[in-house]
Amino acid sequence: KINIGGTKNILEVCDKYGVRMLFASTCCCYGNNGIDKSDETSIIAPTEAYARSKASSEQDILKVGLPHCCMRLSTFYGADMRIALAPGTFMTRLHNEDVLNIHGNGKQTRNMTYVDDVVSGIITIALTEPKYEIINVVSNDVVSVIDMANVTAEVMDKKDVLKMVHVTDRDGQIKHENIQNKRLRSLGWKPETNF
Numbered sequence: 698k699i700n701i702g703g704t705k706n707i708l709e710v711c712d713k714y715g716v717r718m719l720f721a722s723t724c725c726c727y728g729n730n731g732i733d734k735s736d737e738t739s740i741i742a743p744t745e746a747y748a749r750s751k752a753s754s755e756q757d758i759l760k761v762g763l764p765h766c767c768m769r770l771s772t773f774y775g776a777d778m779r780i781a782l783a784p785g786t787f788m789t790r791l792h793n794e795d796v797l798n799i800h801g802n803g804k805q806t807r808n809m810t811y812v813d814d815v816v817s818g819i820i821t822i823a824l825t826e827p828k829y830e831i832i833n834v835v836s837n838d839v840v841s842v843i844d845m846a847n848v849t850a851e852v853m854d855k856k857d858v859l860k861m862v863h864v865t866d867r868d869g870q871i872k873h874e875n876i877q878n879k880r881l882r883s884l885g886w887k888p889e890t891n892f
Contacts, residue, residue, distance in 0.1 A: 700747075704754040708761065717764040719822060722751040724769045724808060724835060724876045736877040737769070737831040744869035755831070764827035768819060771835035771876065774892075775812030783842060784809075787849040794858045801866030803843035808835040808876045811890035821886040828884070835876045836888035848892065 704720065711718040725748035726741040743749045755767045774784040790797050818834035840848070843861070850859040878886075 700750040701753050701757075705757055708757060708765070711765070712761060717766070717827065718758065719819065720754065720758055720765065720767045722755055722767045722769045723748055724771050724833060724874065725871060726752045726755065726769060727871075727874065727876065729872055733873075734875045734877055737829065737833055737880055744871060759830055762830055766822055766827065766829065767831045768822060769831060769833045769835075769876070770815060771808045771810035771833070773810045773812045773815045778812065783807075783845055784849060787846055788853065791850055791853050791855040791858065794855075796860045796862050797846050798864045799842055799846065799861050800864055801870060803846070803861070803863065804841050805870060805872055805874075806839050806841050807845075807871075807874050809838050809840045809845070809892045810834070810836040810888065811892075814888040814890055817889070818881055818886050821881065821884050825884045829880050832880045832884075833876050833878050834881060835878050836891065837878065838888075838892040839875045840892050845892075 708718055710716075725745060726743050727735045727739060728742035728744040728748060730740050730742040732739050741752055743752045758765050758767055772782065774782065778785050780786065780789060787797055814836055815834055822832055822834075846859065846861055850856045
C-alpha cells in the first residue's frame, strides 16, 4: 500500500511541475511468465507482493506515459549489497564455513548485474531523450543459483569448504529469468562487469 500510494503521490507531483519520473521497478515483474527471453513487451506475471506492488505502480505511470520511465532493475550485486540476496548470503556462509542452503533444485536462474552497471544504466536513461516507457536495466549474465554458489566459493577461495544442502523452495520463486536489454543498449549503454 505504501509503495503504490507513495509512487502515485510522487507521480502527481512530477506531472504538476513537469518533472520526468524515473521509477525504480523490478525485473521480478516478469515472474514466471513462461517466456524463454523476456523483453519490455513481454507479459508480466509477478509472483511476490513486492513485484506486484511495482507492477501496479507501473500501470499508473504507463497511463501517463512519456516522459516518465519504468526502469525494471535486475538483481544486482557488488559492494555493500543487501545481505539477504543470495550472493551476500553465500559469502557470509562461506566465510563462516557454514553449509549453503539452496532453495529447490538450485537451477533457478537470474540476470545478475553489477551495481556500477545498474547505476550507469540509470544515468544513461536520465541523460537521454525520453524514448521508452519501460526499460530493462540488466546485463545478459544469466546465472543459476548453483552456479552462483560455485562462483562465489571460487572467488573467495573456499571451494574446499563448499557444502550445499537443498531445502524446500520458497513461495513465489521465479524459476527462470532471462531478461533482454536491447532498449538500454540502443541508448548507448553496455555493461562493464560480468558475473
